[in-house]
Amino acid sequence: MSKASAATAQNEQVQQYYGQTLQGSHDLQTNACCTDDAMPQYLKPILSNIHDEVMMRYYGCGLVSPEQLLGTRILDLGSGSGRDCYALAQLVGEQGEVIGVDMTDEQLDVANRHIEYHQQKFGYQQPNTQFKKGYLEQLDLLDLAPNSFDVIVSNCVINLCSDKAAVLKHAFDLLKPGGELYFSDVYANKRVQKDLVDDPLLYGECLSGALYWNDFINLAKAAGFTDPRLVEDRPITVDNPMLQEKIKHIDFYSATYRLFKLPELESHCEDYGQAVIYQGTIEHHPHAFTLDKHHHIETGKVFPVCGNTWRMLHDTRFAPHFTFIGNFDTHYGIYADCGTSLPFDQSSAVNSGGGGCC
Ligand SMILES: C[S@@+](CC[C@H](N)C(=O)[O-])C[C@H]1O[C@@H](n2cnc3c(N)ncnc32)[C@H](O)[C@@H]1O
Structure with missing residues (x-):
């Protein structure tokens, strides 16, 4: 066949x-x-x-x-x-x-x-x-x-x-x-x-x-x-x-x-020294936003992120609900082993x- x-x-x-x-x-x-x-x-x-x-x-x-x-x-x-x-x-x-x-x-x-x-x-x-x-x-x-x-x-x-x-x-x-x-x-x-x-x-x-x-x-x-x-x-x-x-x-x-x-x-999580703060403004999610199993981002807390996570929040419909700290100017090495x-x-x-x- x-x-x-x-x-x-x-x-x-x-x-x-x-x-x-x-x-x-x-x-x-x-x-x-x-x-x-x-x-x-x-x-x-x-x-x-x-x-x-x-x-x-x-x-x-x-x-x-x-x-x-x-x-x-x-x-x-x-x-x-x-x-x-x-x-x-x-x-x-x-x-x-x-x-x-x-x-x-x-x-x-x-x-x-x-x-x-x-x-x-x-x-x-x-x-x-x-x-x-x-x-x-x-x-x-x-x-x-x-x-x-x-x-x-x-x-x-x-x-x-x-x-x-x-x-x-x-x-x-x-x-x-x-x-x-x-x-x-x-x-x-x-x-x-x-x-x-x-x-x-x-x-x-x-x-x-x-x-x-x-x-x-x-x-x-x-x-x-x-x-x-x-x-x-x-x-x-x-x-x-x-x-x-x-x-x-x-x-x-x-x-x-x-x-x-x-x-x-990027193919791996790279560290640019960035962080985000969730504002608690997404409907039904006032206390935290869960991007994935490893990113439960509590409202109001400075949450360090890799470059990819930063982009998943900054370059998507979620952007208005976050404060973004940092940029891509300085690279600090690998963020975490992706496993x-x-x-x-x-x-x-x-x-x-x-x-x-x-
Ligand atoms: C397990 S059911 C899930 C249906 C629905 N998502 C739900 O949650 O009830 C799988 C469905 O996928 C459809 N499906 C499976 N293979 C497909 C294909 N190649 N193209 C289009 N539909 C497909 C089937 O007809 C069936 O309705």
Whole structure:
């Protein structure tokens, strides 16, 4: 089978799984699907505005709700029944816009069926959400202008894509400079062997298509996202004993990364003696701003940063909320070792005997 026909067959298999095999979140065999336990308080009323049918067919693995979205233009890759799109539609407000792309008719049908319901529920004059049918590997074939999105999100989808490098490259092209790809997906602590990738159930369940985390980091960098930042992660546990047996030698994690389109970022964290002060002015985040797992920036405190972090705050929509100290005139050496070990918390990974969601 040629590479192209193998990719088509894989997409058809995934369409079948999400269009017909699964009827709702309860049909999933793993806990990749996030419980709402760790949901920030402000998101609860937002989710309660979303139609039951949309909620029932939610298959995401994380929370794709970055900060400071009012007025922004967002693209959701693999939007499914539209849960995240309809949540984001409230956060961007009536002047913002959300576009979802998915390849599966049954998922798009649910999403499209409730456009008007949500417009009325949110009290908007016009809908600010639309859905397009398409393959994420061929986003360039859709009517989407390059450099036109402030934020791209995706929730438990890229692991299902046959050409992950192409998806990341398209996302990079579609983002405005300073925009970010903020997405949750599944990763493995080692490369998944081919016989498991070829298993339709393991693949459909978002496990065996998962990238080994370091392959993902290298793909992201090759697509132009020079300094991927891990926001949060949790181990995935598998309830089905037959699946568990097949994959018990691999640890899977659900992780949320933010990838900024900032061409000036450097390959390593370099020290220019810079610092920032968060003003506490981002809505819902008065006490601190969390850029990523290693940068929890408390309001009012002088917070030393490397050159890349400085740019992620200074050259993006977050800039008005920070005071910036320093510049790039003097280099003081390497800031920190960016690390080559597993970035995820291992304490409750499947193979270390634990469990837990979110
Ligand atoms: C696990 S579901 C997640 C859906 C949605 N993000 C959510 O959180 O409910 C994966 C979705 O990605 C879509 N998908 C998978 N591969 C795709 C591809 N190559 N192009 C477009 N959509 C794809 C599927 O049709 C399915 O709706």
